[in-house]
Amino acid sequence: xxxxxxxxxxxxxxxxxxxxxxxxxxxxxxxxxxxxxxxxxxxxxxxxxxxxxxxxxxxxxxxxxxxxxxxxxxxxxxxxxxxxxxxxxxxxxxxxxxxxxxxxxxxxxxxxxxxxxxxxxxxxxxxxxxxxxxxxxxxxxxxxxxxxxxxxxxxxxxxxxxxxxxxxxxxxxxxxxxxxxxxxxxxxxxxxxxxxxxxxxxxxxxxxxxxxxxxxxxxxxxxxxxxxxxxxx
Amino acid sequence: xxxxxxxxxxxxxxxxxxxxxxxxxxxxxxxxxxxxxxxxxxxxxxxxxxxxxxxxxxxxxxxxxxxxxxxxxxxxxxxxxxxxxxxxxxxxxxxxxxxxxxxxxxxxxxxxxxxxxxxxxxxxxxxxxxxxxxxxxxxxxxxxxxxxxxxxxxxxxxxxxxxxxxxxxxxxxxxxxxxxxxxxxxxxxxxxxxxxxxxxxxxxxxxxxxxxxxxxxxxxxxxxxxxxxxxxxxxxxxxxxxxxxxxxxxxxxxxxxxxxxxxxxxxxxxxxxxxxxxxxxxxxxxxxxxxxxxxxxxxxxxxxxxxxxxxxxxxxxxxxxxxxxxxxxxxxxxxxxxxxxxxxxxxxxxxxxxxxxxxxxxxxxxxxxxxxxxxxxxxxxxxxxxxxxxxxxxxxxxxxxxxxxxxxxxxxxxxxxxxxxxxxxxxxxxxxxxxxxxxxxxxxxxxxxxxxxxxxxxxxxxxxxxxxxxxxxxxxxxxxxxxxxxxxxxxxxxxxxxxxxxxxxxxxxxxxxx
Numbered sequence: 001x002x003x004x005x006x007x008x009x010x011x012x013x014x015x016x017x018x019x020x021x022x023x024x025x026x027x028x029x030x031x032x033x034x035x036x037x038x039x040x041x042x043x044x045x046x047x048x049x050x051x052x053x054x055x056x057x058x059x060x061x062x063x064x065x066x067x068x069x070x071x072x073x074x075x076x077x078x079x080x081x082x083x084x085x086x087x088x089x090x091x092x093x094x095x096x097x098x099x100x101x102x103x104x105x106x107x108x109x110x111x112x113x114x115x116x117x118x119x120x121x122x123x124x125x126x127x128x129x130x131x132x133x134x135x136x137x138x139x140x141x142x143x144x145x146x147x148x149x150x151x152x153x154x155x156x157x158x159x160x161x162x163x164x165x166x167x168x169x170x171x172x173x174x175x176x177x178x179x180x181x182x183x184x185x186x187x188x189x190x191x192x193x194x195x196x197x198x199x200x201x202x203x204x205x206x207x208x209x210x211x212x213x214x215x216x217x218x219x220x221x222x223x224x225x226x227x228x229x230x231x232x233x
Numbered sequence: 234x235x236x237x238x239x240x241x242x243x244x245x246x247x248x249x250x251x252x253x254x255x256x257x258x259x260x261x262x263x264x265x266x267x268x269x270x271x272x273x274x275x276x277x278x279x280x281x282x283x284x285x286x287x288x289x290x291x292x293x294x295x296x297x298x299x300x301x302x303x304x305x306x307x308x309x310x311x312x313x314x315x316x317x318x319x320x321x322x323x324x325x326x327x328x329x330x331x332x333x334x335x336x337x338x339x340x341x342x343x344x345x346x347x348x349x350x351x352x353x354x355x356x357x358x359x360x361x362x363x364x365x366x367x368x369x370x371x372x373x374x375x376x377x378x379x380x381x382x383x384x385x386x387x388x389x390x391x392x393x394x395x396x397x398x399x400x401x402x403x404x405x406x407x408x409x410x411x412x413x414x415x416x417x418x419x420x421x422x423x424x425x426x427x428x429x430x431x432x433x434x435x436x437x438x439x440x441x442x443x444x445x446x447x448x449x450x451x452x453x454x455x456x457x458x459x460x461x462x463x464x465x466x467x468x469x470x471x472x473x474x475x476x477x478x479x480x481x482x483x484x485x486x487x488x489x490x491x492x493x494x495x496x497x498x499x500x501x502x503x504x505x506x507x508x509x510x511x512x513x514x515x516x517x518x519x520x521x522x523x524x525x526x527x528x529x530x531x532x533x534x535x536x537x538x539x540x541x542x543x544x545x546x547x548x549x550x551x552x553x554x555x556x557x558x559x560x561x562x563x564x565x566x567x568x569x570x571x572x573x574x575x576x577x578x579x580x581x582x583x584x585x586x587x588x589x590x591x592x593x594x595x596x597x598x599x600x601x602x603x604x605x606x607x608x609x610x611x612x613x614x615x616x617x618x619x620x621x622x623x624x625x626x627x628x629x630x631x632x633x634x635x636x637x638x639x640x641x642x643x644x645x646x647x648x649x650x651x652x653x654x655x656x657x658x659x660x661x662x663x664x665x666x667x668x669x670x671x672x673x674x675x676x677x678x679x680x681x682x683x684x685x686x687x688x689x690x691x692x693x694x695x696x697x698x699x700x701x702x703x704x705x706x707x708x709x710x711x712x713x714x715x716x717x718x719x720x721x722x723x724x725x726x727x728x729x730x731x732x733x734x735x736x737x738x739x740x741x742x743x744x745x746x747x
């Protein structure tokens with residue numbers, strides 16, 4: 001019986017330390033992190049991380065439940081692991097795609113307010129960390145969700161038709177109604193409009209900008225990122 | 234009933250009393266263990282079908298794309314598949330087999346099977362709710378924790394009932410020694426609840442930092458593979474290999490090293506999956522270091538098994554149990570090598586965030602764990618129902634289709650991942666290259682899934698026949714290959730093996746005082 005007890009004590013001891021050091025303490029520290037002023041001298045520059053609109057929080061739920069994170073990542077890794085930070089069109093540069101603007105790597109506080117950071121599983125589709133910069137107008141984004149293949153023949157993204165409903169046009173047609181032709185075209189007198197879920201999802205996608213200005217200016221990245229962490233107590 | 238011809242029960246010379254006790258144990262374990270095994274194999278088939286659907290969706294989203302089937306979109310069918318595979322099949326089969334192993338090794342009958350049956354039903358209900366929940370739009374998109382958030386307490390309660398039951402059985406053991414397999418089973422009983430509760434509490438109940446929640450999830454995934462499925466698979470290997478061969482495990486010291494090495498390093502690994510992610514850099518680094526250090530205990534186990542089987546490896550031709558177990562044991566070593574390789578930056582660059590992660594999961598859950606479990610099922614079920622497997626050809630068929638399917642799955646997922654990673658890493662190109670470069674490999678995964686579905690369909694059919702009482706009567710176990718050949722058959726008669734026990738009477742008992 002004592003051997004049995006020793007055995008379990010051994011298991012408990014060997015597992016307790018990684019549990020404490022890798023899980024419990026980092027959780028406690030990272031929970032305590034709070035937004036800080038980007039420039040204490042200039043309140044107009046706002047806070048890092050910037051506040052997120054409510055629609056993004058609703059859309060995050062749709063993003064999770066539809067499993068978008070299975071194929072779309074939200075992480076910008078350092079250059080030794082990938083070219084996420086200067087992949088053409090993935091960052092802020094949208095005017096001249098041939099002149100990449102270096103996107104900074106993602107920091108813990110970029111995910112502030114999210115219950116779960118959807119870093120991604122597989123990257124079967126492009127990274128969405130900074131999708132907000134390249135997102136088209138909402139109507140185009142609805143159409144993309146409805147029929148991805150009509151935007152890129154090679155796309156393996158499924159159609160999210162179930163986030164839309166076909167309804168009878170009453171009075172004025174909806175401003176968000178999809179313009180569809182061919183096999184997808186709605187029946188006469190009907191229009192296809194996004195449901196509340198689709199609106200939330202699109203709202204979320206359009207706010208994805210995980211490269212907000214870090215406190216202390218963008219020049220030095222590492223030091224200000226550390227400043228966002230509360231001092232060790 | 235003396236149908237133990239693959240011989241080497243726990244005791245060297247199995248006396249009458251001993252055989253009676255074993256028969257008694259088997260009879261008492263029959264209902265719960267068969268319940269766990271048959272329901273897990275049904276889940277295996279369900280998971281294979283979902284795996285096929287999701288693999289088709291990965292390269293052809295138009296597959297089964299009717300309006301009413303929107304819930305089969307890749308984003309839902311893929312998590313449904315991997316969770317059904319892990320929770321429905323792997324963990325459930327592991328639990329059933331652990332129960333039987335524990336009863337046999339404690340030399341104690343199964344008391345209170347009702348608790349187990351209740352727990353088993355809870356577990357299945359939980360998994361069913363979880364899988365339907367994912368498909369129905371309540372999934373969480375947290376890998377291997379995709380079930381809707383109300384499911385984890387159900388699974389946890391069911392698991393706790395079984396774990397507590399196993400520990401009480403261990404407390405009233407009648408055998409004098411503690412076997413290596415029992416360390417591993419107790420280890421899995423201990424680690425799973427800790428991992429599972431920690432992960433779910435920090436993600437669902439005390440959410441704080443989204444990044445830490447993701448890191449906890451990575452740690453949990455790794456723990457689930459290396460601290461829960463790993464130990465159960467190794468427990469089976471440590472039991473079946475010496476049992477089928479009729480000799481003892483080569484070295485007690487190596488076994489100790491293997492077990493405690495796993496215990497010491499296992500808990501630190503996992504976050505290397507997020508290397509380069511928005512975490513403090515020391516966390517993935519510690520994970521990577523621990524994963525590489527894990528090779529030490531893994532090599533200890535591999536050497537131990539290798540030497541134990543020396544000179545008798547030819548048995549893979551005839552004994553289904555041995556063949557599957559050896560395949561699983563070799564896959565365990567390869568799995569750990571794969572995990573260690575993924576930790577290095579050049580390799581991580583190619584595999585991270587691609588379907589190479591699915592290759593890893595298939596390697597762990599299928600090539601290693603499932604194959605080992607198949608070996609155990611081929612061994613255990615005839616003892617529980619008192620009949621033998623009907624047909625060696627069906628076993629052979631199942632084996633080869635599983636092998637081709639698994640190897641093809643791991644290979645194609647890995648190559649698809651590497652190709653898409655290379656494609657995505659061309660800075661000035663469209664994402665198109667990443668998609669088109671990997672498409673053919675993803676098509677390959679669908680073909681491999683078809684193989685796996687056929688294999689598992691045959692397996693389920695064979696198992697149901699046996700459980701329903703249509704097994705072959707007789708005391709000779711169903712062998713593969715030339716089992717009709719008297720010369721070969723002779724090698725497997727109990728008499729042929731007994732002498733080795735007499736010279737080595739400690740048998741496979743390996744206990745601290747042995």
